[in-house]
Amino acid sequence: MTEAERPDIIDVDDRVRAGSTSQIQDMPAYREHWARAEADPGGYWLAQAKQRVHWRKPPTRGLEGDFWSVRDSPIAWFGDGELNVSESCLDRHLERRGDKTAILWEGDEPSEVRKLSYSQLHAEVCRCANALAELGLKKGERAIIYMGMVPEAAIAMLACARLGAVHSVVFGGFSAEAVRDRVRDCGASIVITQDVGKRGGKNIPLKRTVDAALEGEHGVEKVLVYQRDAEAPAELVSMQDGRDLWWHDTVDKASETHEATTCGAEDPLFILYTSGSTGRPKGLVHTCAGYLTWTAYTHAVTFDLREDDVYACAADIGWVTGHSYIVYGPLCNGATSVIFESIPTYPDVDRYWDMVARHQITVFYTAPTAIRTLAAHGPEPVRKHDLSSLRVLGTVGEPIDPVAWQWYYEVVGQERCAVVDTWWQTETGGHCITPIAPATPEKPGSATLPLPGILPTLVDDDARALIGPGQGRLCLEHPWPGIARTVWGDHERYVSTYFTMFEGRYFTGDGCRRDADGYYWITGRVDDVLNVSGHRMGTAEFESALIAIDELAEAAVVGYPHPVKGQGVHAYVVLQPGSDDRAEAAKNAHRAVRASIGAHARIDRLQFVPGLPKTRSGKCMRRILRKIAEGEPDKLGDVSTLADPSVVEVIVRGAELFS
Ligand code: 6R9
Numbered sequence: 013m014t015e016a017e018r019p020d021i022i023d024v025d026d027r028v029r030a031g032s033t034s035q036i037q038d039m040p041a042y043r044e045h046w047a048r049a050e051a052d053p054g055g056y057w058l059a060q061a062k063q064r065v066h067w068r069k070p071p072t073r074g075l076e077g078d079f080w081s082v083r084d085s086p087i088a089w090f091g092d093g094e095l096n097v098s099e100s101c102l103d104r105h106l107e108r109r110g111d112k113t114a115i116l117w118e119g120d121e122p123s124e125v126r127k128l129s130y131s132q133l134h135a136e137v138c139r140c141a142n143a144l145a146e147l148g149l150k151k152g153e154r155a156i157i158y159m160g161m162v163p164e165a166a167i168a169m170l171a172c173a174r175l176g177a178v179h180s181v182v183f184g185g186f187s188a189e190a191v192r193d194r195v196r197d198c199g200a201s202i203v204i205t206q207d208v209g210k211r212g213g214k215n216i217p218l219k220r221t222v223d224a225a226l227e228g229e230h231g232v233e234k235v236l237v238y239q240r241d242a243e244a245p246a247e248l249v250s251m252q253d254g255r256d257l258w259w260h261d262t263v264d265k266a267s268e269t270h271e272a273t274t275c276g277a278e279d280p281l282f283i284l285y286t287s288g289s290t291g292r293p294k295g296l297v298h299t300c301a302g303y304l305t306w307t308a309y310t311h312a313v314t315f316d317l318r319e320d321d322v323y324a325c326a327a328d329i330g331w332v333t334g335h336s337y338i339v340y341g342p343l344c345n346g347a348t349s350v351i352f353e354s355i356p357t358y359p360d361v362d363r364y365w366d367m368v369a370r371h372q373i374t375v376f377y378t379a380p381t382a383i384r385t386l387a388a389h390g391p392e393p394v395r396k397h398d399l400s401s402l403r404v405l406g407t408v409g410e411p412i413d414p415v416a417w418q419w420y421y422e423v424v425g426q427e428r429c430a431v432v433d434t435w436w437q438t439e440t441g442g443h444c445i446t447p448i449a450p451a452t453p454e455k456p457g458s459a460t461l462p463l464p465g466i467l468p469t470l471v472d473d474d475a476r477a478l479i480g481p482g483q484g485r486l487c488l489e490h491p492w493p494g495i496a497r498t499v500w501g502d503h504e505r506y507v508s509t510y511f512t513m514f515e516g517r518y519f520t521g522d523g524c525r526r527d528a529d530g531y532y533w534i535t536g537r538v539d540d541v542l543n544v545s546g547h548r549m550g551t552a553e554f555e556s557a558l559i560a561i562d563e564l565a566e567a568a569v570v571g572y573p574h575p576v577k578g579q580g581v582h583a584y585v586v587l588q589p590g591s592d593d594r595a596e597a598a599k600n601a602h603r604a605v606r607a608s609i610g611a612h613a614r615i616d617r618l619q620f621v622p623g624l625p626k627t628r629s630g631k632c633m634r635r636i637l638r639k640i641a642e643g644e645p646d647k648l649g650d651v652s653t654l655a656d657p658s659v660v661e662v663i664v665r666g667a668e669l670f671s
Pocket residue numbers: 286331332333407408409410411412433434435436437438439459520521522534536537543546547548
């Protein structure tokens with residue numbers, strides 16, 4: 013969008029400003045906090061950490077380390093503090109909020125609702141921690157959690173935290189191969205799963221996938237299985253003697269008192285695998301105190317959290333949004349957090365709004381892809397319901413176009429709610445660039461302004477920092493408490509991925525524009541990371557799955573704009589000499605991607621090409637393939653360095669069939 017097309021700033025003056033825990037209620041307060049955090053980051057965050065987190069031994073140190081020396085000395089925040097994250101999320105709420113609903117679970121069927129108060133959740137987490145300890149899980153050891161959206165997933169995460177063990181949640185859509193990779197990479201000794209997951213009336217065979225993942229593996233000694241459906245088809249759930257245990261035989265029988273383990277501020281809390289431009293997914297490591305401070309702070313500030321809020325984040329616990337804004341941030345803040353098992357279109361396209369009305373949800377947080385899907389059904393399914401409880405609407409995961417933003421604001425929010433377009437990443441732990449409700453004047457499509465502690469810089473192709481309005485690569489200048497500290501088992505990969513492109517700066521992988529008001533507009537990834545329906549996937553992961561099949565010699569995968577999913581996946585593939593059965597190759601290609609990554613990874617356009625456009629030195633020019641997939645073959649730029657420029661014409665003609 014050009015400056016001339018920029019919609020006007022939306023006035024938020026008349027929004028309610030009472031009873032918030034946010035501390036930032038208007039723009040002067042925002043500017044004041046931002047300036048304080050910039051002038052004295054250590055002091056500012058130490059004060060926040062002491063206020064928002066429950067400490068066993070309060071820290072005296074703020075930040076140690078910087079982005080220049082991150083190779084030799086990892087970033088540390090609050091380094092001499094001691095805590096247990098689960099005490100911040102549970103124990104300390106018992107006195108004031110023991111009977112308050114901590115988790116409000118809405119199952120796949122709208123009639124299935126469960127509420128767990130803070131005391132009940134505390135008791136369940138203690139039970140689970142005792143059971144896991146009994147199974148041998150110790151401080152510092154890793155547990156894989158491969159579950160659907162049930163309260164037990166959050167219970168398992170908090171139980172690991174209580175033991176000082178490190179969880180790695182794997183999204184329930186991932187394949188057996190992807191689960192196996194993660195089990196191996198983090199050296200997990202326990203897997204926590206469930207018989208079947210439920211989504212949109214279907215069974216997701218979680219246990220069967222775990223069995224396939226662990227076939228022939230020796231590291232995992234125990235598999236703890238939560239029973240979601242006692243009537244699940246027997247062929248989906250077989251239990252292996254000596255290895256597999258039912259949750260109801262172990263956790264339910266364990267004691268509900270448990271003394272939490274003392275952890276250092278910088279002990280790892282969890283590993284979360286995420287896709288990058290190259291190679292296999294990286295296990296990003298988040299540590300206890302900085303992560304918790306950042307998620308609690310941002311959850312309270314961005315959403316203007318109130319004590320009586322019913323807060324719902326519709327993300328999956330398997331992604332970072334679920335970690336930070338279903339589990340850790342909200343529970344640390346003593347909020348009521350909704351866990352939603354189903355999908356926005358089941359049993360009907362008004363499911364979200366029906367749920368908002370039934371539970372009187374006040375803050376609702378979802379992804380642009382869901383908004384686009386629902387907007388396509390028009391305003392009627394929304395208007396059927398009384399949405400007057402809503403106060404703040406959030407989005408995350410991908411850029412939201414101004415049309416979808418307006419629909420969210422007008423139809424769902426009835427022009428009454430703040431809309432917070434929160435930009436952040438698995439790496440950042442929590443929100444970084446986002447409006448603060450209700451303080452920040454919004455502009456549809458812009459993530460607006462950086463939170464306190466976040467110093468964005470736009471860098472041009474010559475590594476120069478831009479001053480004032482302009483477009484460039486988005487970097488962040490100074491460590492904030494929530495930044496991931498390392499890549500599990502490979503600190504060098506962490507350094508080379510994020511800190512070598514522009515030395516001394518964290519490079520986000522995103523492109524971004526800054527307008528004359530200093531507002532940020534994320535334009536999407538500038539690297540080889542795809543964002544399909546808010547799911548982050550690496551083109552390299554698709555390509556390695558494709559070239560592993562017999563029929564294919566080469567593959568290059570790029571994204572293209574998709575009206576609902578944000579991005580679609582376009583795969584260019586070259587048949588192996590001697591193979592000519594395209595139908596068979598296509599079938600195997602789709603199957604290979606599903607087996608290697610998971611059900612959420614799908615090729616939208618599979619195009620057979622005679623060869624890939626390569627330079628004389630053999631490098632595939634992805635820029636050309638991207639332009640062709642985007643439907644702009646007239647904007648290919650310089651193709652003179654190609655070894656065989658004629659291949660481009662054939663590819664362009666083939667791609668036309670898709671448009
Ligand atoms: C939280 C999460 C991170 C990537 C990020 C960017 C995209 C996320 C966005 C957004 C524009 C927003 N992204 N939020 N782009 N506006 N509000 O999604 O983490 O899965 O690691 O993805 O998602 O491209 O770099 P993750």
